[in-house]
Amino acid sequence: xxxxxxKDKVVIAISGGVDSSVAALLLKEQGHEVxxxxxxxxxxxxxxxxxxxCGPREIEDARRVCQMLEIPHYTMDFSGDLEEHIVxxxxxxxxxxxxxxxxxxxxxxxxxxxxxDKVTAMGFDFIATGHYAxxxxxxxxxxxxxxKETRKDQxxxxxxxxxxxxxxxxxxxxxxxxxxxxxxARKHRLPVSDKQESQDICFIPDEGYGAFLRSRSIDVKxxxxxxxxGEVLGLHRGFPLYTLGQRARLGGWSGDPLYVLGxxxxxxxxxxxxxxDLMAPGLVADRVNLLVDDLPARAIAKIRYAHRGSACTVSLxxxxxxxxxxxxxEAITPxxxxxxxxxxxxxxxxxxxxxxx
Amino acid sequence: MKAIYLDYAATTPVDPEVIEAMxxxxxxxxxxxxxxxxxxxxxxxAVEDAREKVASSLGAKPAEIVFTCGGTESDNFxxxxxxxxxxxxxxxxxxxxxxxxxxxxxxxxxxxxxFEVTFLPVDSQGLVDPHDVAKAITEKTVLVSxxxxxxxxxxxxxxxEIGKITRERGVCFHTDAxxxxxHIPFTVGELNVDLLSxxxxxxxxxxxxxxxxxxxxxRLEPHMHGGEQEGKRRASTHNVPGIVGLAxxxxxxxxxMPGETERITALRNKLIRGLFDRVDxxxxxxxxxxxxxxxxxxxxxxxxGEAMILSLDLMGIACSTGSACSSTSxxxxxxxRAIGLSVEETRGSLRFSLGRYTxxxxxxxxxxxxxxxxxxxxxxxxAYRSISAGKGAGG
Numbered sequence: 016x017x018x019x020x021x022k023d024k025v026v027i028a029i030s031g032g033v034d035s036s037v038a039a040l041l042l043k044e045q046g047h048e049v050x051x052x053x054x055x056x057x058x059x060x061x062x063x064x065x066x067x068x069c070g071p072r073e074i075e076d077a078r079r080v081c082q083m084l085e086i087p088h089y090t091m092d093f094s095g096d097l098e099e100h101i102v103x104x105x106x107x108x109x110x111x112x113x114x115x116x117x118x119x120x121x122x123x124x125x126x127x128x129x130x131x132d133k134v135t136a137m138g139f140d141f142i143a144t145g146h147y148a149x150x151x152x153x154x155x156x157x158x159x160x161x162x163k164e165t166r167k168d169q170x171x172x173x174x175x176x177x178x179x180x181x182x183x184x185x186x187x188x189x190x191x192x193x194x195x196x197x198x199x200a201r202k203h204r205l206p207v208s209d210k211q212e213s214q215d216i217c218f219i220p221d222e223g224y225g226a227f228l229r230s231r232s233i234d235v236k237x238x239x240x241x242x243x244x245g246e247v248l249g250l251h252r253g254f255p256l257y258t259l260g261q262r263a264r265l266g267g268w269s270g271d272p273l274y275v276l277g278x279x280x281x282x283x284x285x286x287x288x289x290x291x292d293l294m295a296p297g298l299v300a301d302r303v304n305l306l307v308d309d310l311p312a313r314a315i316a317k318i319r320y321a322h323r324g325s326a327c328t329v330s331l332x333x334x335x336x337x338x339x340x341x342x343x344x345e346a347i348t349p350x351x352x353x354x355x356x357x358x359x360x361x362x363x364x365x366x367x368x369x370x371x372x
Numbered sequence: 373m374k375a376i377y378l379d380y381a382a383t384t385p386v387d388p389e390v391i392e393a394m395x396x397x398x399x400x401x402x403x404x405x406x407x408x409x410x411x412x413x414x415x416x417x418a419v420e421d422a423r424e425k426v427a428s429s430l431g432a433k434p435a436e437i438v439f440t441c442g443g444t445e446s447d448n449f450x451x452x453x454x455x456x457x458x459x460x461x462x463x464x465x466x467x468x469x470x471x472x473x474x475x476x477x478x479x480x481x482x483x484x485x486x487f488e489v490t491f492l493p494v495d496s497q498g499l500v501d502p503h504d505v506a507k508a509i510t511e512k513t514v515l516v517s518x519x520x521x522x523x524x525x526x527x528x529x530x531x532x533e534i535g536k537i538t539r540e541r542g543v544c545f546h547t548d549a550x551x552x553x554x555h556i557p558f559t560v561g562e563l564n565v566d567l568l569s570x571x572x573x574x575x576x577x578x579x580x581x582x583x584x585x586x587x588x589x590x591r592l593e594p595h596m597h598g599g600e601q602e603g604k605r606r607a608s609t610h611n612v613p614g615i616v617g618l619a620x621x622x623x624x625x626x627x628x629m630p631g632e633t634e635r636i637t638a639l640r641n642k643l644i645r646g647l648f649d650r651v652d653x654x655x656x657x658x659x660x661x662x663x664x665x666x667x668x669x670x671x672x673x674x675x676x677g678e679a680m681i682l683s684l685d686l687m688g689i690a691c692s693t694g695s696a697c698s699s700t701s702x703x704x705x706x707x708x709r710a711i712g713l714s715v716e717e718t719r720g721s722l723r724f725s726l727g728r729y730t731x732x733x734x735x736x737x738x739x740x741x742x743x744x745x746x747x748x749x750x751x752x753x754x755a756y757r758s759i760s761a762g763k764g765a766g767g
Binding site for chain 2: 050087089091092132133135136137138
């Protein structure tokens with residue numbers, strides 16, 4: 016085979032949005048043999064509702080883009096995987112009073128799990144997505160690192176994918192800014208160039224978390240706001256509707272602003288306190304996934320997607336990751352992921368079990 | 373390499389002779405058959421010639437043929453038309469669990485309108501028991517609808533036998549013959565049916581045209597109101613080229629049928645035998661003998677139909693599966709479920725449907741490619757690995 020013209024067989028996971036559409040276009044322009052696959056997750060918006068990731072409108076958009084790019088397009092069903100690996104664990108975590116991040120799990124178990132396995136079995140070399148993230152080879156190993164578009168960087172959501180799959184992944188948008196992507200879409204008249212991006216969790220209906228959790232037999236009913244000493248301060252709407260760090264609004268409260276400090280699922284209680292009580296010096300995480308051979312002692316840790324990252328000292332003890340920040344951090348939330356970076360390289364991460372005192 | 377089309381049950385390419393027959397009716401003889409002038413008269417005469425041809429293929433009278441826009445309309449028209457025309461007589465309909473959605477959905481619609489529908493089960497080969505039909509008919513029954521051959525598994529139903537029962541009981545009998553018209557020889561007289569749906573694009577005719585046979589004396593509520601076309605039963609300007617194309621396709625099919633049936637049956641059997649020889653854990657869905665000459669429906673264990681169909685398509689082979697992701701949901705095939713397959717088994721199903729342009733070497737190509745795809749996909753299946761390991765080599 017002539018390596019100068021070597022073409023890879025690549026599947027682009029195409030959602031019908033602008034990012035994955037432009038990623039498909041770039042792969043095509045690079046000369047690869049590209050096939051578009053839209054994952055059907057079985058969570059289309061109800062009639063009249065907003066369109067979501069895999070509604071009929073989105074699939075139609077994805078198909079249209081592939082037709083314009085003259086690449087084959089298919090939809091594949093992942094509704095069973097979504098239920099088993101994402102929705103059910105999500106509901107279970109909520110029932111325990113934790114705040115999970117299903118997009119991280121979806122990338123690990125579905126996009127770069129089941130879908131990658133399937134396309135590998137079908138004979139494809141790579142899977143590509145429209146994520147803002149970068150993969151590079153260092154000493155023969157694939158390294159996941161920040162994309163050029165740092166504001167939209169999605170490595171936080173990608174840190175949990177299995178390390179051995181990195182060799183089979185491509186992120187064509189690694190070196191582009193979001194505005195570049197929109198411009199490419201406009202230049203090539205892709206019908207998705209001006210679409211709004213969706214930040215919603217795909218399987219949560221328009222009616223919101225409460226309705227969703229109730230439909231999954233989670234009891235969302237009023238309970239008590241208490242302070243750290245257990246004194247009742249007021250009534251809340253149901254513990255699953257609260258997240259650590261969020262402002263708690265109590266009827267008739269005239270003191271300093273109160274924030275959610277903790278959730279006691281068993282007693283349907285939400286613990287509140289002052290902003291200072293939200294601060295913690297560090298955390299312990301489990302279900303750790305490493306993307307490098309060894310963790311350095313010092314790193315930057317992000318404790319949620321929107322977190323800018325803070326310097327810390329890390330240590331790994333078996334499956335437990337211990338993170339001690341240089342400065343105390345606000346609202347370290349059990350169930351969310353802590354992701355470690357070193358000079359832009361994603362080291363790995365884990366699920367926050369608890370904040371240190 | 374030329375792509376191999378093995379999805380003739382979905383649709384067929386239009387025969388060049390059909391195109392030729394249709395051609396003059398786009399520009400030369402373009403008149404509206406309802407017009408009085410010579411342009412209209414010429415078009416009218418083409419429609420009536422076509423009606424005679426279609427009627428003769430069915431052993432029917434020309435006045436018993438209503439042209440429609442296809443199989444779905446014919447089914448809707450028959451079911452709703454009979455139900456509404458007989459509302460005073462009764463509100464019960466008998467059909468089967470394996471009908472095409474074009475029959476099932478009008479039935480579900482009528483349920484919401486206050487009708488009661490009995491969906492008869494089928495056996496593991498997809499056959500309806502005529503005794504079940506007899507037992508299901510009540511004083512309130514106004515219609516029995518059983519498809520002639522199933523579009524997914526190809527099973528041929530005992531229509532004539534069921535028709536005898538409905539005649540004795542004085543109940544209207546409809547059959548969806550979309551998969552059989554032009555493919556197996558029959559007359560409406562032999563089948564004892566009162567209504568029969570057919571569609572042109574399944575027999576190398578154009579899309580967008582079909583017909584409903586309505587036995588003389590059968591009362592049917594019109595569903596398209598407007599002009600006086602089709603004896604006021606179906607308003608709408610005639611699709612003249614389409615109707616001409618349907619008649620030509622029927623004529624060709626009749627002529628070619630004997631030789632084609634034999635040729636295609638041989639190819640079908642070769643494909644079935646070849647797959648059983650080369651792939652383990654395969655089952656043939658549907659009846660082994662009482663099936664359409666062109667239908668191969670198989671389930672391959674530990675292999676998802678979706679991945680197989682996609683891999684086949686990328687290798688230039690087009691077929692279909694019983695469980696494909698439509699735009700919003702993945703419903704496992706109701707037909708495969710009705711013959712007793714588990715949801716898991718329906719996922720591993722493939723349908724190949726052969727046709728007029730299928731060649732021997734194309735079957736060879738499928739037999740060459742599919743086993744390799746199955747092997748590759750199964751290598752990823754932990755369940756298959758443990759089973760084949762347990763059985764030892766060659767299992």
